[in-house]
Amino acid sequence: MPESTITGQKENEDGFYELCPLREGLLNWYPFQKESKILQFSDGFGGLTKILSSVSKHLTVIEPSKERVHCIAERCKDCMNIEFAVSSNELPADVKYDYIVVEKAINTRTEIDQVLKKANQLLRETGRLLFVCENRFGMKYWCGVPDTLDQIPFAGIRDYGRKNRMTRRDLIEVLNQIEWIKGWNLYYPFPDHKLAQAVYTD
Secondary structure, eight states, X not given: OOHHHHHHHHHHHHHHHHHOGGGGGGTTTSOOOTTOEEEEEOOSSSXXXXXXXXXXXEEEEEOOOHHHHHHHHHHTTTOSSEEEESSGGGSOTTOOEEEEEEEEEEOBHHHHHXXXXXXXXXXXXXXXXXXXXXXXXXXXXXXXXBOTTTOOBTHHHHTGGGOOBOOHHHHHHHXXXXXXXXXXXXXEEEXXXXXXXXEEEO
């Protein structure tokens, strides 16, 4: 298959994911507290922004791309409680958030360390951090779905390239090692985090 055809197909899939209302299934069940301040680390065109706006008193969206900010603002033009920032460096030093939502899925130990370090600086002591961590032993990868890092079937299971992809056990070990984390819960979106139709937990 020509490379241009593959590229075009991926762009169509990405556009579908970004615009599909099923994206909200990842979070529309979560019991956010009213009057909360939420910080969203965006990685798209607002697929989760509207639902976060509807459950918060104030939503701050960190999005470095001006194109994406324009698209999110247009998509959420009826939401009056959203502000945008290019990076976390623009945030007031004295503001802490009740919830931090990281939209981009975490794949490696390095990525999760970066997210936890940033969350420790911005999260209230009683706050909650919500993020997606790809499990390299997830069922879809055993069925031949290409790995998210290399786009090669079964690459994550074999950990080609030694990129330190995460497993469920790895994630639990990391969370248990961080002193400021007082507790955690794992949830399992089905069929995946992009178009979650059901969310399970232990």
